[in-house]
Amino acid sequence: MVQIDMIDRVYAHWAEFLGCNYSDLIVPNVKVLQHSKSLDGYNGIYTFSNGISCIISAPLKYVPVLGKAVRNLGPAVVFDAEWLSQSLDGKHANIIGPTFQGYIEDDSLLQTSPSSVIKYKSEHHRTLLEELRDSCSEIEWQHSSIDEEKSSILLQILHGKVVAAGSWIKGESGFLSVGIITHPAYRGKGHAKTIVNALSQRGLTSGATMHYQTLESNTPSVAIAQSLGYKCLGRTIAIRFSM
Known part of the structure; x- marks a missing residue:
């Protein structure tokens, strides 16, 4: 509820x-x-x-x-x-x-994060994250909102490669908005859910309300949020005019 x-x-x-x-x-x-x-x-x-x-x-x-x-x-x-x-x-x-526009404060549907999820903190991690960025389109990277200068980043590393990464941005509302990206070759395997789960767990532990935004047309992304307990409390449409 x-x-x-x-x-x-x-x-x-x-x-x-x-x-x-x-x-x-x-x-x-x-x-x-x-x-x-x-x-x-x-x-x-x-x-x-x-x-x-x-x-x-x-x-x-x-x-x-x-x-x-x-x-x-x-x-x-x-x-x-x-x-x-x-x-x-x-x-x-x-x-x-x-x-x-999904929100969560209850961690009842979250799971224990695997040891493959770690916090970004070294030059080696920077190199691996750059490899992930190079594998994705620029628009995908922008939509992930991952910025090492602004917030902590979590990585899932398998076989020496970052297969998914995520972070959050603290908005004026005080909510923590989740950003996530997965390596194209590893999508559909649950890695994004693992990172969102870990981010949500850390944010909720700190007492924050977590926010998850994604296009409704991105049904796998919506499914991740809902499976972890995020509730849709709003929907938005933005229409930018021609100059």
């Missing part, structure tokens, strides 16, 4: 991020808002839904047209990338989402 206090903290974070009231997220509701400070400068629209309400954040000039478009419509209708794009006459360059 999802802990109520965790839901409260998650919704409070999204309310602040989107610039809406907490109450807007707990009653059936569709609302269009001008970008808050958190999204200021973002050239596009950002949409959040928790299955109850849908909040659409947009640059000021698009608020009236979107407000008119969503009138008398429910959250399930407007939380749709194609519908949102059509409402803006197809003015977009890139759509990201829907994304799964």
Whole structure:
């Protein structure tokens, strides 16, 4: 069962991020808002839904047209990338989402980490991590959010090779957001789950709420999160406009 206090903290974070009231997220509701400070400068629209309400954040000039478009419509209708794009006459360059926004505070589904999972801490580990990076595409590496300068990194090493790596980023919310990447030749073998499990375990032990974000279309990634106990408390769609 999802802990109520965790839901409260998650919704409070999204309310602040989107610039809406907490109450807007707990009653059936569709609302269009001008970008808050958190999204200021973002050239596009950002949409959040928790299955109850849908909040659409947009640059000021698009608020009236979107407000008119969503009138008398429910959250399930407007939380749709194609519908949102059509409402803006197809003015977009890139759509990201829907994304799964999962959270966990309970470690009951986590498992003991194997000895093959270690903390990154040496020049040898740096070399192995670079080999992993070279095996992946640049966009995959960017999406993993792994940055040795910003956070601790966990590695799974098998036969002298890093087969998966992960770290977390502490956001303004205080939640620890998990980032993960697996060597292309070792995907589908449970290595990503092993790293996410170990990261989650360490984060929860420190008293943090863990956050896991991935595209819903990445069903293996969503399955990893759910198998470890992450609960979907939100979904997002980001549409960036053409210049």
